[in-house]
Each structure stands twice: as C-alpha cells, then as structure tokens.
Amino acid sequence: MENKTKYNTRKSAKVGKAYAFFDCDASKKQIENSMPNIKRKTRTPEGLQLLLHEGISELQLDNQLIVQINYPGDYRVMSSKRIKQDYEKERRPLASLKYVLEANYRGASNEVTAKELGTVVDNVLRFNKDQGLFRSAVVYEENGEYLLRE
Secondary structure (H helix, E strand, O other): OOOHHHHHHHHHHOEEEEEEEEOOOOOHHHHHHHHHHHHHHOOOOOOEEEEEEEOOOOOOOOHHHHHHHOOEEOOEEEOHHHHHOOOOOOOEEHHHOOEEEEEEEEOOOHHHHHHHHHHHHHHHHHHOOOOOEEEEEEEEEEOOEEEEOO
C-alpha cells in the first residue's frame, strides 16, 4: 500500500489541462489586463494557471485534438431571448475562433481544470458587444478522448 507522502507527491505532480476556444470583441491586451479581476471574481483557485493565445498557431496540440477542433459545429452560447428566436445551426470549427485560453492546474484532473476554466470563460462574455451571443467551448482530455465540457 502506498504511503500518504508518496501519494501526495504523485498527486501534486499531476497537472490538469484544458482549453477554452472563444470569440470575443475585446483585444488580447484588454482580456489579459482584466484577467486578475476575472480570477478574483470567479474565485479561481490559486494554482490554476491561464495563458491566452490568439488562434492556435502557438499551441502544441496532439493530432487527435487538431482533428477535433477543425470539425465544424455550433459553438454558440445564447441568451434565452436568442434561443426563442428562429435561428439556423452554425457550422464553424473551434480552430477558427479568435482566442484560446489554455489552463494548467497542478494536482487537479483535466475535468476539474475544465470546470474552473469554464467559469473564467463565462466571465469573459462581458467583453462581447452582443452579450446575448457568445461562441465558446471548453475541451479537455479524458481516457484518450477529447470532450466538450457540458
């Protein structure tokens, strides 16, 4: 049986990882400057590290994730008012969204990291001119598959 010190060392070495893909009207600088306030407002855990990218070109993604984020889907998050209106499904790949927020969280699972990242991205919505419509998705790996956070 593994002793508690070894378990805690092994657990703390684990780093949860997740990606949030989103469109936003704000500049990268505006989002970065607001990140400390967003983290404070969302009570983001201290160990959650966030890095904002414009597009995917700077990221080192595995082939399975690259294929998945290039698959077109409807990633719109809409207000109740918008949902009640008639609208057509949108077919757009995640890779085409303007920003990627990469999250790393030492000692957490990928799913927990994705949950925390989702809370942060929900607060980035306020930078969008049309707050009734926001395109975003949080993706994380679980058992060799990439999942969209529900």
